[in-house]
Amino acid sequence: MRTNRDDFRKPDIDALAKRAAYICSNPDCRKLTIAPSGKTDSEFIFIGNAAHITAAATGGPRFDAGLTSEQRSSIGNGIFLCRNCATMIDKNGGSDYPVDLLLKWKKDHDSWVSVNLNKRADQDEDSGTVIKVISHNQQGGITAGIINVGSQPRNLNTKLQNQLLRAFPDKEGDVIVTSTLGDGEAHRFATQIKDFLVEQGYSINGVNQAVFSSQLEGQTIDPEKRTIIVGTKT
Ligand SMILES: [Zn+2]
Structure with a gap:
């Protein structure tokens, strides 16, 4: 279906989620967004969102008319968030969460996930070093x-x-x-x-x-x- 929204393509959405380790990129959130469903052995619960840094359509939050349709729907314009945070960043036309901040969240999250690759995810907050x-x-x-x-x-x-x-x-x-x-x-x-x-x-x-x-x-x-x-x- 042809729309006037520059939505992400499925492979890019998957890549964004995986690069973020399915963890919300908001540094104050970092919630896990995926879990197995008890319904069957193959289903899962997913509460993540590949959010647009600049909006997919005219009038949307942080819309940048200077981008081409291609750029707007590219993975570079996406940030992986939980659904709550995805809703939050778009309130008030996105004015509370400017492009620079979201790009910083994305970059910092990339580093954080990279540092944690092949490390324990269940580190006890109370144990460890002084x-x-x-x-x-x-x-x-x-x-x-x-x-x-x-x-x-x-x-x-x-x-x-x-x-x-x-x-x-x-x-x-x-x-x-x-x-x-x-x-x-x-x-x-x-x-x-x-x-x-x-x-x-x-x-x-x-x-x-x-x-x-x-x-x-x-x-x-x-x-x-x-x-x-x-x-x-x-
Ligand atoms: Zn979140």
């Missing part, structure tokens, strides 16, 4: 802190990799990695962090070693100062 994320208010005080207490010896697990990628969304500028002088375990762990970030295309200053006036435990990530300090294992 990490502390801080940010400073304008007076220099600490405004937020998250501490997850966990196991030993420290290893750069998927959860921590994700936290690092989130802490430093921007690859411009060095990330300074420092570990406690004389602590071999801390240095090994800091080196793992450094190697991972280098692999991800970051430029790293370190691993530096430093003596701290008081004993520093766990890791401290400061997104604003672009520093990671690896203290002793807690």
Whole structure:
């Protein structure tokens, strides 16, 4: 049937879903969108959506008249979301979710899925390595802190990799990695962090070693100062 909508083709919809691991690309959502149906052995429940970044038809959310019909229906103009998020981004003519934001979600989701390939999907949020994320208010005080207490010896697990990628969304500028002088375990762990970030295309200053006036435990990530300090294992 001929319509005036530039819909995606089925193979592109499938590819978008698979590239996203059937997980919603909204970083605040990341819901799984597919599951087996209890009805038969072959059916499934699917709540995903190949959403248009710029609308498929004139007057739709973020419609870009400058695109050709071909470009509008191409996989490059699609983002995989759950149905809720797909509805959400199109409210108010899409004005709350501009093209740049959706392109960023898509790119970041690609990286996140790539990093997690062949890794456990059921990582317990409460287990794993100790990490502390801080940010400073304008007076220099600490405004937020998250501490997850966990196991030993420290290893750069998927959860921590994700936290690092989130802490430093921007690859411009060095990330300074420092570990406690004389602590071999801390240095090994800091080196793992450094190697991972280098692999991800970051430029790293370190691993530096430093003596701290008081004993520093766990890791401290400061997104604003672009520093990671690896203290002793807690
Ligand atoms: Zn979603």
